[in-house]
Amino acid sequence: MASDPLSDLHASRAARHVFAYLRSRGGSMRLGPLLCGLAMDERAFVEAINELNERYWINIVWRRANPGTSGDEESRPLAEVHRLCTTRFGRKTYRATRAAD
Secondary structure: OOOOOOOOOOOOHHHHHHHHHHHHOOOEEOHHHHHHHHOOOHHHHHHHHHHHHHOOOEEEEEOOOOOOOOOOHHHOOHHHEEEEEEOHHHHHHOOOOOOOO
8 A cells, every 4th residue: 555645645845835836826837837936856846746646636638649649648748748737636635825925
């Protein structure tokens, strides 16, 4: 059960940071503005996105696949991601609050 993402109660700090930023911006963002706003290392960002997707906190919306390519989401590059959207489960599980400025 250690490999089950839902068995651990807490997501990593980077994953919580990405989710809080995504939620504070309305729950749906394209990748470019999200990466610019977070100013995270790309490797840490990809790990956080994968963790959030495994926990069902976000949905990855892919661009339409080219007709001659396989539609397997696992093998598609990050450049083909259209946007990231929070899920109802993620919003309920982690109540992100924005710090008062």
